[in-house]
Amino acid sequence: MTFTLPALPYAYDALAPHMSKETLEFHHDKHHQAYVTNGNNLLKGSEFEGKSLEEIVKGSFGKNAPLFNNAGQHYNHLHFWNWMKPNGGGDKLPGKLAKQIDSDLGGLEKFKTDFAAAGVGQFGSGWAWLSVKNGKLEISKTANGESPLVHGATPILGVDVWEHSYYIDYRNRRPDYLKAFVDHLVNWEYVESLYSKVA
Amino acid sequence: MSSLSRRRLFTAAAGVAVAAAAPRMVFAQAMAPAGAFKLPALAYPYNALEPHIDAKTMEIHNTRHHQAFVTNLNNFAKDNPQIAEKPIADVLANLSALPDTIRTGVRNSMGGHANHTMFWEIMGPNGGKAGGEVLAAIDRDLGGMEKMTNDFNAAGGRVFGSGWVFVNVAKDGKLSMETRPNQDNPMMDGKLALFGNDVWEHAYYLNYQNRRPDYLKAWWNTVNWTKISERYAAAKAGKLAV
Ligand SMILES: [Fe+2]
Ligand SMILES: [Fe+2]
Numbered sequence: 001m002t003f004t005l006p007a008l009p010y011a012y013d014a015l016a017p018h019m020s021k022e023t024l025e026f027h028h029d030k031h032h033q034a035y036v037t038n039g040n041n042l043l044k045g046s047e048f049e050g051k052s053l054e055e056i057v058k059g060s061f062g063k064n065a066p067l068f069n070n071a072g073q074h075y076n077h078l079h080f081w082n083w084m085k086p087n088g089g090g091d092k093l094p095g096k097l098a099k100q101i102d103s104d105l106g107g108l109e110k111f112k113t114d115f116a117a118a119g120v121g122q123f124g125s126g127w128a129w130l131s132v133k134n135g136k137l138e139i140s141k142t143a144n145g146e147s148p149l150v151h152g153a154t155p156i157l158g159v160d161v162w163e164h165s166y167y168i169d170y171r172n173r174r175p176d177y178l179k180a181f182v183d184h185l186v187n188w189e190y191v192e193s194l195y196s197k198v199a
Numbered sequence: 200m201s202s203l204s205r206r207r208l209f210t211a212a213a214g215v216a217v218a219a220a221a222p223r224m225v226f227a228q229a230m231a232p233a234g235a236f237k238l239p240a241l242a243y244p245y246n247a248l249e250p251h252i253d254a255k256t257m258e259i260h261n262t263r264h265h266q267a268f269v270t271n272l273n274n275f276a277k278d279n280p281q282i283a284e285k286p287i288a289d290v291l292a293n294l295s296a297l298p299d300t301i302r303t304g305v306r307n308s309m310g311g312h313a314n315h316t317m318f319w320e321i322m323g324p325n326g327g328k329a330g331g332e333v334l335a336a337i338d339r340d341l342g343g344m345e346k347m348t349n350d351f352n353a354a355g356g357r358v359f360g361s362g363w364v365f366v367n368v369a370k371d372g373k374l375s376m377e378t379r380p381n382q383d384n385p386m387m388d389g390k391l392a393l394f395g396n397d398v399w400e401h402a403y404y405l406n407y408q409n410r411r412p413d414y415l416k417a418w419w420n421t422v423n424w425t426k427i428s429e430r431y432a433a434a435k436a437g438k439l440a441v
Contacts, residue, residue, distance in 0.1 A: 026408050030408065163361075164404060167405070172259055172267075
């Protein structure tokens with residue numbers, strides 16, 4: 001397959017004031033587009049041509065760094081746009097997810113704190129994650145384009161902590177960005193839809 | 200403070216600060232652990248590098264990002280005064296000797312402190328042109344100025360995520376180029392940076408957004424070659440601290 005950049009699932013200004021139109025324009029139209037363009041160029045003629053995105057991400061990890069970086073970031077960002085929505089966040093989680101967060105992660109409030117802390121603790125560029133591994137939820141962080149996908153887990157929520165995600169709106173204040181993300185942006189319905197596929 | 204009076208203050212302080220920088224650091228470290236690590240004063244105002252680097256970027260970069268590394272180091276030093284008692288190069292070259300609890304933190308924060316201290320020092324307005332021994336070394340070891348800047352920009356562009364691109368200087372004056380992720384510093388492998396550029400997005404995002412190559416190209420207008428020549432001489436004399 002070749003990579004393509006889908007349109008955002010909401011208007012560029014739909015996440016303001018927590019994430020500005022300007023941030024989404026650069027992040028989606030420039031950064032994500034660059035991963036798509038570079039990924040396609042690197043894919044051409046490689047052993048991964050014709051494979052699915054997840055196969056490319058897993059197969060290139062540790063073997064073909066330039067392809068992995070771009071394919072990994074394409075995968076991460078495809079989900080990232082859907083992991084947010086206007087008027088997201090909140091305390092009412094759909095389906096079985098709330099119960100699972102209670103039993104595996106000590107409840108929603110503790111999850112929010114620990115998830116944000118994972119994002120703050122990721123030194124440099126990367127992501128913080130909620131994923132499912134062997135039927136259990138876990139919180140983790142990864143560098144650059146990595147994700148739990150290459151560590152035997154299925155990501156169901158992730159937040160981009162590359163500075164390009166928040167620098168226009170929050171400057172150096174990554175903790176404020178992460179708080180806004182968990183409180184106002186998370187699209188729990190999308191998280192639940194990914195969870196229900198693996199749980 | 201107006202930018203004019205601030206500029207005058209910085210200009211007046213610049214000569215003193217440069218001359219006093221090394222001994223003051225030694226003195227401060229002997230006083231460990233209370234606030235042993237300090238944010239070095241810039242020898243120029245925040246707006247001095249415009250339009251290549253904007254004043255807001257300089258201010259946040261210096262007073263937030265660099266300050267955070269200094270604050271972290273002083274916190275680590277409360278229970279581990281040894282990190283402030285030895286020269287930075289020694290601590291960074293022997294990270295494995297540190298307790299597990301602080302090793303990664305010291306790597307990140309002391310690397311960040313060393314990198315940014317060097318970074319502020321090798322930039323400035325009216326930085327002149329490369330000459331003398333440094334230019335001869337660039338010709339000899341890195342294929343000349345044009346090839347060196349092209350290679351440096353390409354290497355900086357290839358850093359995926361956060362990191363730095365460096366030109367290192369060996370004790371015999373030989374130059375080499377390398378990149379490192381995050382806040383790693385050549386001292387972690389017993390090497391020494393002559394100069395380097397920060398390619399974390401915070402270094403350029405307000406002005407250049409996703410256009411890192413444009414930043415890398417423009418950055419050369421901010422380089423202070425007089426300072427780099429001083430550093431080159433100091434490195435050969437075994438006196439370059441950071
Ligand atoms: Fe991103
Ligand atoms: Fe920096």
